[in-house]
Amino acid sequence: MNEQLICTGCGVKIQTENPEELGFAPASSLEKEVAVCQRCFRLKNYNEIQDVSLTDDDFLKILNELGNKDALIVKIVDIFDFNGSWLPGIQRFAGKNPVLLIGNKADLVPKSVKQRKLIDWMKKESRELGLNPIDVFLVSAAKGHHIKEASAAIDEYRNGKDVYIVGCTNVGKSTFINRIIKEVTGEGDIITTSHFPGTTLDMIEIPLEDGKAIVDTPGIINHHQMAHYVDKRDLKYITPKKEIKPKVYQLNEQQTLFFGGLARFDYLSGGRRSFPCYIPNEINIHRTKLENADELYKNHAGEMLTPPRREQMDTFPELVRHEFTIKEAKTDVVFSGLGWVTVNDVGAIIAAFVPKGVHVMLRRSLI
Ligand code: GDP
Known part of the structure; x- marks a missing residue:
């Protein structure tokens, strides 16, 4: 009987002919009791991913x-x-x-x-x-x-x-x-x-x-998730495992926060205020003056401002600016797949930067 084997890891149909294609497992491995495709095998045992494309x-x-x-x-x-x-x-x-x-x-x-x-x-x-x-x-x-x-x-x-x-x-x-x-x-x-x-x-x-x-x-x-722009080795930084502790920043107008090199928050106007940042603990937050921010990113993205990694910088999408005037008290400015900053006061004007292709949005505060 020619029974179709299914990978117990991912559910894909197992094939033994083409190592490049989905569901490949060496024929010798199929004598074991549970069938696992090579991709899941490597993932489980070596924590290593093989690329696949599903449209x-x-x-x-x-x-x-x-x-x-x-x-x-x-x-x-x-x-x-x-x-x-x-x-x-x-x-x-x-x-x-x-x-x-x-x-x-x-x-x-x-x-x-x-x-x-x-x-x-x-x-x-x-x-x-x-x-x-x-x-x-x-x-x-x-x-x-x-x-x-x-x-x-x-x-x-x-x-x-x-x-x-x-x-x-x-x-x-x-x-x-x-x-x-x-x-x-x-x-x-x-x-x-x-x-x-x-x-x-x-x-x-x-x-x-x-x-x-x-x-x-x-x-x-x-496709608009941050995860697609981060090196696979750095995914752990944006896939947090522990409770996120908000880091609260007192900002003056015209100050900037960088979240690694993945996102940027400019506080444009609204007086001195505090901004709770719900960003994974492993991502470094760097504060600077707005007037220095462009230069800082140009010179330090990929090293002090990381992830992304330096070797990614040639292909890493540029950060795109989105400006917002806050209309409701307690609004989250969400950097899709990275986290958010809560803006407590109506009337504040901010700009949020994310890699081109990643979404940024406002929502009523989650917390
Ligand atoms: P799938 O792609 O939706 O099947 O997601 P996975 O089950 O492979 O999980 C994706 C990532 O999220 C892995 O790194 C998991 O460890 C992590 N994860 C899954 N569930 C939880 C959870 O309840 N809390 C936290 N902090 N991480 C989780």
Whole structure:
């Protein structure tokens, strides 16, 4: 019988002919009990990624299929990169199916922030972004916080149907599913998890007791995420593992903050104020006078202002300036995939700089 082997790491179909293509595994390795493609093998054992290309069309096809199923859709977002990890259009793709929204990486949010407040914030934001979730949960897949509740809710809302888990790359979808599996079966890692965005490649089914399944869909790449502009070795700096401690800066008008060399915040006018910066602890924040900022970046990006790395500077996109006048008290200026700065006062004028292609946006303060 010619049975198609599926990689237990990423769910891709295994092939033994072409080492350059997706799903390759040496024939000799397939004699083992569990089949793993070479890519997942290297990732797991050497923490090393091999590039693959899945086109956006493939992702769209997968999303389009969702509407034809009779299922519960579970959408996962990264609470620390809420807008950057938001997949637009899920309500439309879901068709009649209910969507349960799960915010992951709650462990990164300062402990002083109430869970309830964050969930309310997520509800409000998602309605504005066109999603009407049947329920919203906040979890930490890495730490296992609130996984039991989320798992019980999934079981209740699925109502005997299949579950499709969707999310863009790096939101922690694999980690979440691995947790759920542990919850249900007590087994260890089944799906590959890593620092590297885009490692879950094909649909993977985890059977449930009643003959239904939890289906992990591939992570969808949001091209405007900061992660695409950072060297793979530096991804760990923008994929924080610990609670983010805000660093509060007292700024005078005409002062600038650099977040490594990845982003820049100019305080233009509004009097002396304090600005809490929710940026991963590992990223250096450098303060300077606005009048010196351009020169400083020109001379020190890639060394004092890093990441990016020096050898990346030739190809690293230029920082693009976005100017805003703050209209509501407590507004976050969000650097997609990096973090945010809270501006407390109406009328302040600021400029936010991000690499060309990365999004910057304002939102009502999360914290
Ligand atoms: P996927 O691409 O969505 O499947 O994401 P992964 O499960 O591979 O996780 C992406 C990265 O986020 C990895 O570095 C994980 O360690 C990290 N991660 C996943 N869940 C959490 C979490 O709850 N908290 C934190 N701090 N990091 C997480």
